[in-house]
Amino acid sequence: MDLQLPSSDQVMDAAQATLCDTFQRDFLCCRRVGSLLWKELEHQLTLQPSFALSILQKTINHPACQKYPPSLQYRRLFLSELIKKHERTGAEPLDDLYSALAEVLNSEDTAVxxxxxxxxxxxxxxxxxxxxxxxxxxxxxxxxxxxxxxxxxxxxxxxxxxxxxxxxxxxxxxxxxxxxxxxxxxxxxxxxxxxxxxxxxxxxxxxxxxxxxxxxxxxxxxxxxxxxxxxxxxxxxxxxxxxxxxxxxxxxxxxxxxxxxxxxxxxxxxxxxxxxxxxxxxxxxxxxxxxxxxxxxxxxxxxxxxxxxxxxxxxxxxxxxxxxxxxxxxxxxxxxxxx
Structure with a gap:
């Protein structure tokens, strides 16, 4: 019986799914922004710049974040870094990223x-x-x-x-x-x-x-x-x-x-x-x-x-x-x- 190996697209999709899950886990519990897997994300963005929107969906736009948001400073730092990584690809700007950052910058800071x-x-x-x-x-x-x-x-x-x-x-x-x-x-x-x-x-x-x-x-x-x-x-x-x-x-x-x-x-x-x-x-x-x-x-x-x-x-x-x-x-x- 011939073994069917996964295609390069399937491997990339699996890698992206794993990376999305890791970003979601780390973001929701406010792991230090500098400790997140930015190098791995940069690699994926060179292959598919729009992958930044998948990360946005799993983090800032996650229902838990919408209802119970991490600190304002944390969200601002996270979005700034995500936008920076996307800009380095030279791709067309993604409006959703900048809209999310504008919303955070216009939010009121709290002690909790x-x-x-x-x-x-x-x-x-x-x-x-x-x-x-x-x-x-x-x-x-x-x-x-x-x-x-x-x-x-x-x-x-x-x-x-x-x-x-x-x-x-x-x-x-x-x-x-x-x-x-x-x-x-x-x-x-x-x-x-x-x-x-x-x-x-x-x-x-x-x-x-x-x-x-x-x-x-x-x-x-x-x-x-x-x-x-x-x-x-x-x-x-x-x-x-x-x-x-x-x-x-x-x-x-x-x-x-x-x-x-x-x-x-x-x-x-x-x-x-x-x-x-x-x-x-x-x-x-x-x-x-x-x-x-x-x-x-x-x-x-x-x-x-x-x-x-x-x-x-x-x-x-x-x-x-x-x-x-x-x-x-x-x-x-x-x-x-x-x-």
Missing amino acids: CYKSYCLPTGDLVTLSENVAIISEGTTGLVTWEAALFLAEWAIENNDIFNNRTILELGSGVGLTGLVICKSCSPKKYTFSDCHQKVLQQLTENIRRNGFLLSEEPSVTRENPKTVLSVTELDWESATEQQLLNLDADVVIASDVVYDPEIVTSFSKVLKKLFHYTRAGTNLQVFVASTIRNPETYRLFQTTLDDTGLRWQVLPDQKRNIFAYDKNCTVQILKLTLKV
Whole structure:
């Protein structure tokens, strides 16, 4: 039987489709403009200058961008670069590109932007995030690398979360939890934080992604039986009864030990959770951290030891689902109680 090899046009179409999907994924989550695959795009534009319109359709004109746009500055930088790449081909100008840029330049800037993260299912998690890294006196209004890393790991290890009761400490704007709720079918998921502005934005993000917050099952296509809740939880003052009421089987956290002042209170509340949950010694605890300051990270590990908790570093996940800086060092620790 003769094998029919794909034609050059088919190969080019496949390459363009893959490039479009990559640009869409990276653009919607606001990956740094300079990190996008511009060289690959330039190559495709030399073959077909009008391919720039396909990129425009997958990014600026994508329904998610139209409804929940990335920051004004990000869209402006992106369109400027796209137009520059097209102009280098020497082809006739594309009116749609310049119309899109004019619309962005005439838009009003805001302190809040949206980022949409593509899941393997094709679904999106859309978050309202602050443009500034630190705002309202907290870093909890943006998504950090460890949250994306932990979300990827959760998708790969969804059996840990399936039909379980999950407590997330320091949920921030909700990326990890929403990915788990859409991808891993937990029975119950409790988001927690201690900052009022974070809790408010977190609640809005949960509703924005089609979930309800109530004791009744939230009615969504993906997870019709998952119960979601948001609670204020101060690690310093958390009581035995409060932790018992959370009734967690699995506890997770990401990027919460960046400050030495937080390390002690966080380690203590983890120890309390082992003692004050019905799961007890069967409780599973996973903490993801971006190692920005090795001294702070070593302090965290030492404090865990002193608190009576064992830790082990888990192997990295194999899949790269989300766009973020893969050069940063992120580790996930699995914690158990010393006996």
